[in-house]
Amino acid sequence: MKAKKLVTLTLAAAMVAASSVSVFAAELTDTDSTGQTEVKAHISGNAGNVSYIITIPDVIDFGELTQPADNTTDHFKDVNYEVKATKIDGLDAQTQSINVYVRDQNASVGGVDDFFITNKNNANLSFEYSVFNTTDPDSSSALNDNNMLQAVGYNLHSFDTEGDTMTGVLRFNQNNIYGYDITQIAGDYSGYMVFFSTIENK
Numbered sequence: 001m002k003a004k005k006l007v008t009l010t011l012a013a014a015m016v017a018a019s020s021v022s023v024f025a026a027e028l029t030d031t032d033s034t035g036q037t038e039v040k041a042h043i044s045g046n047a048g049n050v051s052y053i054i055t056i057p058d059v060i061d062f063g064e065l066t067q068p069a070d071n072t073t074d075h076f077k078d079v080n081y082e083v084k085a086t087k088i089d090g091l092d093a094q095t096q097s098i099n100v101y102v103r104d105q106n107a108s109v110g111g112v113d114d115f116f117i118t119n120k121n122n123a124n125l126s127f128e129y130s131v132f133n134t135t136d137p138d139s140s141s142a143l144n145d146n147n148m149l150q151a152v153g154y155n156l157h158s159f160d161t162e163g164d165t166m167t168g169v170l171r172f173n174q175n176n177i178y179g180y181d182i183t184q185i186a187g188d189y190s191g192y193m194v195f196f197s198t199i200e201n202k
Helices: none
Strands: 003-014 022-029 041-045 051-061 076-089 096-104 115-119 122-132 154-159 165-173 188-201
Touching: 051 096, 051 188, 076 096, 076 154, 122 188, 154 165
Parallel strands: 003 051
Antiparallel strands: 003 041, 003 188, 022 051, 051 076, 076 165, 096 154, 096 188, 115 122, 115 188, 122 165
């Protein structure tokens, strides 16, 4: 590994009305280790002659979650997100790639490795969501359907060409909130996804 980068991403899911939208703001670079808003980055090591920018969403918003009347069928709320190789210089695409990993802020190998949003006023209220690295979640498995085998997280995508874009889906099954007294779980929810990028040999 020639370089390591770490960034956090806010994932907000409000029980109050809001639009489902992804906003780009944060960037990982080999020379800039700070992010904006609720995004933080740290760079360790030396990337040699390779420099890159991987752009991630600043915020992903599920918007309004609705308690279903029954849980006999799934009631999915999906929102798209993008991770893009905004800049790649000096990478040997035949032998190298920039690999991006992702995990929940509290995930650990051998422990709880799912993704969660938590009520901002009551840390005891948390609900799981799923992360896909494809736009067709119905025909693929979520990353967190598998065990997380590395501390840096699940392998999200490999980039080797400037402009490469990965579009994925975050999915919340609103059956998670079925059966609750809605007055007891109402409020704003959020969680953090931690992204890690590194230059690796193919």
